[in-house]
Amino acid sequence: MTSRAPLTLLCLPCAGASATMYLRWRRFLPAWVHLVPVELPGRGARMGEAFVEDFDALVTRLCAEQATAMHGNFAIFGHSMGALLVYGVARKLQALQRPLPRALLVSGCAAPSRRNPERFDGKEDDASLIAELRKQGGTPEEVFANAELMRITLDVMCADYRVCRSYDHGDVANQPQLPLPVHAFAGREDDIDAQEMAAWSEESGGFFTLDWFEGGHFFIRQHEATFLAALARRLGQVVSGVGLAPRAFA
Template sequence: MTSKLHSWFLNANVNSRADLRLFCFPYAGGGASVFREWSRFFSKNIEVCPVQLPGRESRGLESPMTSLTQIVQAIVVEIEPLLHTPFVFFGHSMGALIAYETARQISKKYGKHPVHLFVSGRSGPRFPYTKKKLHQLPDDQFKNELRRMNGTPEAVLQNEELMQLLMPRLRADFEVCETYAYIQDQPLQCPISAFSGNADYDVSVASLAAWNEHTLNEFKLHMFDGDHFFLHNQQENVMQTVIDSIHPIPAIPAQKQVVHTGNVIWL
């Protein structure tokens, strides 16, 4: 394994007993550490590989990328040696878009498909991220938007020196999301599961259900207690839902149907 490969995919090929790889794509401003606890939860046959984008944590000296196309093109090249093992993609918010577009490009370039795609905290790709260009806002307004989203601790927002370090990465990530333009293509062959917080008022149930359009296979929508960053306070429930969704792996694509069960909408 090259050091470049390991810079993109943490833990890759660490577990020799793994028969499934779970690639985890972080939200805007986040790094691979978002998923640092996941390896402890999954069984030994699942290798959790958090994706580390340029400009954060172990890659903090690199310039962040500002285009989703640029990010996906780089990932598709670097991930190829790891695709000989069955794989699953999980992405939250910006990471959901990256995971989806990476799955599309891998299908085209290598003819390989994820066992399952999990998209969390993000509307279907044909829905714009926001009507405003947040990445172009003055610093004070930009910080207010971060505060509203409730993903950045107030102590961090009040730390001017730290925010000067974080601001370029955050602006770059918001630019990635806000300049993304969906191009219609064939639906994916793998099942898709969409996750959301029931108090995430920026992502409607209807826009989440639109992910149904992007798979030829089964689609499920799961709601969790929490806001846009439910991923943290519902971490164990999220991970258990992932496990339940991939074990056992269905051999034949299921026919789509609509069933309502508690706070989970099955599609």
């Protein structure tokens, strides 16, 4: 079998979560994938830091903090809020004329042009946030049963919802498409519909794919093995150059 070039994969977490959600993937992804779970301020190993609750400020900080990792052969993945953040990072890199990722991989998130800005309104009280966590189905029962863990999760989620509300697609609506492939992943039982996912194709000036899986918003956990196999397949296409548009500013 032909060996593949190593690829760094930066992974950004969903709202209310830590980068630890990706740690177990290291056991299942191919050896040529160098997984880099990106921790956001205010959670996990960075719990002592203040939250960054503005989308543009958080994207700017991520581009600065991950500057070393975002060179050479790299791609960026995000689930839900993480997908919106990796899109923002790609656009910021484009604006700064810095090297772009080999591909953008987005999961469980409507395309930026199809987001509903009212989705996060009225969801800052504990009861509403807990109901949202139950609905999404990605939070272990032991978190709900532990008051301290629940408090941490709710505080992180509240801050992250402010990040999502502060996103303004008008800032990039008239910019050129990203000159790179976009690979999207979605759950058939998620609230995000097919048109909202397919609209990610509008952001790519290169190759676009959309893979569907059984399950809801957290299909990446409900059907982890199937999802990771698809992710590895798409990453293989990235490193082999399938459908790859010329990279800008590399």
